[in-house]
Amino acid sequence: MLWSESLIPTLKEAPAEAEAISHKLMLRAGLIRKLSSGVYSYLPLGWKVLNKVEQIIRQEMDKSGAQELLLPALQPAKLWKDSGRYKEIGEVMISFRNRRDKEMTLGPTHEEVITEIAKAYFKSYRQLPQILYQIQTKFRDEPRPRFGILRSCEFIMKDAYSFDRDRQGLDKNYQKMYDVYHQIFDRLGLDFLAVEADPGIMGGDISHEFMLPAKGGEDNIARCPSCSWATSHQLRREASNITEQLKRSKACPKCKGELQIQTAIELGHIFKLGTKYSQTLGAKFLDEDGKEKPIVMGCYGIGVNRIVAAAIEENHDKDGIIWPGELSPYQVLVLPLNIQDKKSREVAFKIYGDLKKDNVEVLLDERDERAGIKLKDADLIGLPVQIIIGERNLQEGKIEIKIRKKGKSETTKKDLTKFRVCSILNLL
Numbered sequence: 470m471l472w473s474e475s476l477i478p479t480l481k482e483a484p485a486e487a488e489a490i491s492h493k494l495m496l497r498a499g500l501i502r503k504l505s506s507g508v509y510s511y512l513p514l515g516w517k518v519l520n521k522v523e524q525i526i527r528q529e530m531d532k533s534g535a536q537e538l539l540l541p542a543l544q545p546a547k548l549w550k551d552s553g554r555y556k557e558i559g560e561v562m563i564s565f566r567n568r569r570d571k572e573m574t575l576g577p578t579h580e581e582v583i584t585e586i587a588k589a590y591f592k593s594y595r596q597l598p599q600i601l602y603q604i605q606t607k608f609r610d611e612p613r614p615r616f617g618i619l620r621s622c623e624f625i626m627k628d629a630y631s632f633d634r635d636r637q638g639l640d641k642n643y644q645k646m647y648d649v650y651h652q653i654f655d656r657l658g659l660d661f662l663a664v665e666a667d668p669g670i671m672g673g674d675i676s677h678e679f680m681l682p683a684k685g686g687e688d689n690i691a692r693c694p695s696c697s698w699a700t701s702h703q704l705r706r707e708a709s710n711i712t713e714q715l716k717r718s719k720a721c722p723k724c725k726g727e728l729q730i731q732t733a734i735e736l737g738h739i740f741k742l743g744t745k746y747s748q749t750l751g752a753k754f755l756d757e758d759g760k761e762k763p764i765v766m767g768c769y770g771i772g773v774n775r776i777v778a779a780a781i782e783e784n785h786d787k788d789g790i791i792w793p794g795e796l797s798p799y800q801v802l803v804l805p806l807n808i809q810d811k812k813s814r815e816v817a818f819k820i821y822g823d824l825k826k827d828n829v830e831v832l833l834d835e836r837d838e839r840a841g842i843k844l845k846d847a848d849l850i851g852l853p854v855q856i857i858i859g860e861r862n863l864q865e866g867k868i869e870i871k872i873r874k875k876g877k878s879e880t881t882k883k884d885l886t887k888f889r890v891c892s893i894l895n896l897l
């Protein structure tokens with residue numbers, strides 16, 4: 470892709486309202502644009518990264534045997550009234566009347582809709598277990614949208630649901646998803662913690678949150694530095710007994726070490742729902758013993774947009790983003806310092822063409838801009854490798870290669886550029 474033909478609206482300064490570093494950099498690198506409070510557009514670079522995150526999640530979920538489907542965002546309010554959650558969710562739910570005067574909602578989650586499907590199709594124990602998942606947009610009328618895409622009113626989630634005959638089946642699927650989540654977050658290069666959490670309005674008894682300790686996080690975790698015990702138990706919303714206890718004692722319940730409270734980003738949350746939804750919505754199956762029983766369910770969420778922010782919180786410096794290879798919108802930036810110089814231009818287009826032929830995702834900054842501006846933008850958008858083409862180096866038949874993560878450059882013979890770049894990319 471040629472930079473001059475791309476929509477990459479970089480900014481020198483972040484708008485004043487941005488607090489978290491990820492939010493600032495997403496705005497400055499031209500990944501997102503705010504439409505209104507808590508509602509963002511993903512511009513081409515941001516959309517590319519989002520797609521890469523989805524792809525990693527999809528690959529790992531598919532590998533585990535889970536099946537992808539797509540549920541509607543538009544849902545009848547009646548379904549939520551039947552499950553008893555309509556009131557519980559309250560004003561966070563976006564609802565309205567359609568032209569037939571039927572109350573509709575924009576789904577903040579999908580337990581009700583998926584249970585309706587389970588009720589329709591999983592009639593016999595022979596059809597169980599199953600795991601279904603989707604990657605889809607959810608809506609919440611947040612009272613205080615903040616931290617850019619971390620707490621927004623419209624966001625993308627991967628949500629999976631398991632269906633089992635009994636508790637043992639659920640335990641097995643829960644463990645399977647717990648392990649899959651470790652694989653996903655490891656692959657995303659995120660230094661996460663899996664902590665015991667409060668199930669909240671999802672219901673059920675056991676739940677775990679996958680948290681990334683980060684300065685720009687909007688959640689809190691309490692963590693014991695001596696024995697690595699950690700919890701997120703309602704440290705954010707209403708104070709519960711545990712929070713009060715933790716605040717008072719500040720002691721680790723395991724080893725009595727002093728707890729540290731730190732901010733974190735919630736990346737994922739998994740729940741053992743049990744029969745909460747199948748019972749209220751009547752999703753029953755006929756078991757081997759001839760008895761009708763409610764399906765035992767689990768649900769497993771990942772905040773897809775959040776992962777983009779989390780990756781930036783973990784991978785940046787004062788100059789901008791440092792994308793991990795698998796998430797980067799492009800792998801390589803070709804940057805001729807002076808596009809007016811005929812030789813520089815020729816070499817830049819040649820390298821660009823060669824890399825493209827080899828299926829390397831490459832961006833060519835052929836803008837007629839000052840070198841300083843181009844170099845600043847290059848560090849800001851954070852592609853892993855920059856090929857910098859300058860007139861002086863070219864006279865010696867050389868080219869500069871900068872690895873963004875290391876902040877260091879090397880020079881290589883012009884004719885070896887492609888070979889050298891590909892070997893760097895393999896090591897990233």
Ligand SMILES: [Zn+2]
Nearest residue numbers: 693696721724
């Ligand atoms: Zn401890």
